[in-house]
Amino acid sequence: MRQKLTLHGDWPSSNATIAAAKKHWSHYAREKKRWTDRVWAESKAAGLRPMTPPIRLHFTWHMPSLKRDPDNLRGITAKYVIDGLVKANVIPDDGPKQISGFRDDFVLDRKSPRIEITLEEE
Numbered sequence: 110m111r112q113k114l115t116l117h118g119d120w121p122s123s124n125a126t127i128a129a130a131k132k133h134w135s136h137y138a139r140e141k142k143r144w145t146d147r148v149w150a151e152s153k154a155a156g157l158r159p160m161t162p163p164i165r166l167h168f169t170w171h172m173p174s175l176k177r178d179p180d181n182l183r184g185i186t187a188k189y190v191i192d193g194l195v196k197a198n199v200i201p202d203d204g205p206k207q208i209s210g211f212r213d214d215f216v217l218d219r220k221s222p223r224i225e226i227t228l229e230e231e
Contacts, residue, residue, distance in 0.1 A: 110158075110160060110161075110229075110230045111227065111228070111229045111230070112157050112158065112160065112199070112227070112228045113225065113226065113227050113228070114148075114151060114152060114155055114157060114194075114225075114226045114228070115155075115223055115224070115225050115226075116147070116148065116151055116190070116223060116224045116225075116226070117221070117222075117223045118222060118223065119173055119222045120144070120182065120186045120189075120224065121140060121144070121185060121186065122177055122181045122182055122185070123180075123181050123182075123184035123185040124181050126140055126185050141188075141189060141192070144186070144189035144190075144193070145189050145192045145193040145196060146193070146196075147193065148189060148190050148192070148193020148194060148196075148197070149193045149196045149197045151193075152193065152194060152197035152199055153197055157194075157197065157199045157228075158199070159198050159199060159200075159201070160199060160200055160228060160230055161230055162200070162201065162206060162207040162208070162209075162230075163206070163207065163208065163209035163230070163231045164200055164207060164208055164209065164228055164229065164230055164231070165208075165209050165210050165211070165212070165228075165229050165231055166191070166208065166210075166211050166212070166226060166227070166228055166229075167211070167212040167213075167214075167226070167227040167229070168183070168187065168190075168211065168212070168213045168214070168224060168225070168226055169213075169214045169216065169224070169225040169226075169227075170182055170183065170213065170214065170215045170216070170224055171216055171217075171218035171221060171222055171223045171224070171225070172215060172216065172217055172218065172222060173218070173219055173222040174217070174219065175217055179213070179215045182215075183213055186224070187211070190224070190226060191203045191208070194228070199228065200228070209231055
């Protein structure tokens with residue numbers, strides 16, 4: 110089975126999240142909940158169904174500019190996305206028995222920043 114989820118808009122960078130968390134301990138928990146809940150809601154709205162592991166995830170990051178390093182965008186955001194997919198019961202857990210691997214592509218799209226996530230059962 111193959112399913113796709115598109116998350117429109119720009120997402121937080123790892124550097125910004127870490128810097129804010131250094132100012133106050135609760136920032137990370139608040140941001141993680143906000144983004145994880147968004148992925149949960151978008152997954153439900155898209156009608157994503159539960160998948161059987163192992164699952165491979167392909168992220169296509171449509172970036173509004175090329176100023177942000179790819180690893181800075183991917184790091185924290187991928188965690189939020191995966192945790193949201195678990196919360197939505199699309200994937201049962203985020204361990205290595207459930208997720209077999211990742212692929213990332215980064216492209217410039219000034220007009221429509223988004224993340225397209227393709228989930229594929231192996």
